[in-house]
Amino acid sequence: MNESAQNAFLKTLEEPPGKCFFLLTTSRASRLLPTIRSRCQILYLTDNQCEYDFPRWGDVPGLLAELVTPCEKEKSLVAAADTAQALINIASSLYQAAAEDAKQEWTPRMEQAKELESAGLKLLEKRLEGAAGSKYRRSREQFMSLIHTWCALLALRACDIPLETLPNREIAENMGDLPFRIGEKRAFRILDHAGALLASLQVNVNDELALRAFCLNAAVKTREL
Numbered sequence: 001m002n003e004s005a006q007n008a009f010l011k012t013l014e015e016p017p018g019k020c021f022f023l024l025t026t027s028r029a030s031r032l033l034p035t036i037r038s039r040c041q042i043l044y045l046t047d048n049q050c051e052y053d054f055p056r057w058g059d060v061p062g063l064l065a066e067l068v069t070p071c072e073k074e075k076s077l078v079a080a081a082d083t084a085q086a087l088i089n090i091a092s093s094l095y096q097a098a099a100e101d102a103k104q105e106w107t108p109r110m111e112q113a114k115e116l117e118s119a120g121l122k123l124l125e126k127r128l129e130g131a132a133g134s135k136y137r138r139s140r141e142q143f144m145s146l147i148h149t150w151c152a153l154l155a156l157r158a159c160d161i162p163l164e165t166l167p168n169r170e171i172a173e174n175m176g177d178l179p180f181r182i183g184e185k186r187a188f189r190i191l192d193h194a195g196a197l198l199a200s201l202q203v204n205v206n207d208e209l210a211l212r213a214f215c216l217n218a219a220v221k222t223r224e225l
Helices: 003-014 059-068 073-115 118-158 169-175 178-182 184-201 207-221
Strands: none
Touching (some): 059 118, 059 178, 059 207, 118 169, 118 184, 178 184
């Protein structure tokens, strides 16, 4: 719902019909108006476990922590630039890693195909290229998901959600006291920017520009919250 729709819905929420129960679901609670949120009981769903196995995935949580750690504006700008470049480097390495992985899997077939005619060999080469592309898309999707998951865990911890109830505890437990130093409002705004990053990368947007915009927004534009 946009702001106008939320305002229009507010009257119904304040005086609902009899025997009526409203269930509002969102991945971006901070997009709801304060007047809407104040009239709702908020329940955070924490059972969405994600698994990550793309190359260098373990570097991402630490980079994001450096990105949003409270500091002076000048240092925030440096953190935004450095983190963006590091994330871009990881994203850029995903296709090469996928191609090498697919090539290793397909090596026996390619060896057996040496005696085939050129048409048959070219068909196998196209299949190898397709396998590499499929692996790359999976890795890229995991990469985007990890950024959003980390930001979601940051927001949940900022709301003092117990660590033992969270999914992906191996990520959340390494945050230390960072979520409480940031605060709920800023944490949810960072999560908003992560959601915007996911949305932009689903369409024809340059990955490098999208990652730089996300890092700048998360590190600098939220720092006063």
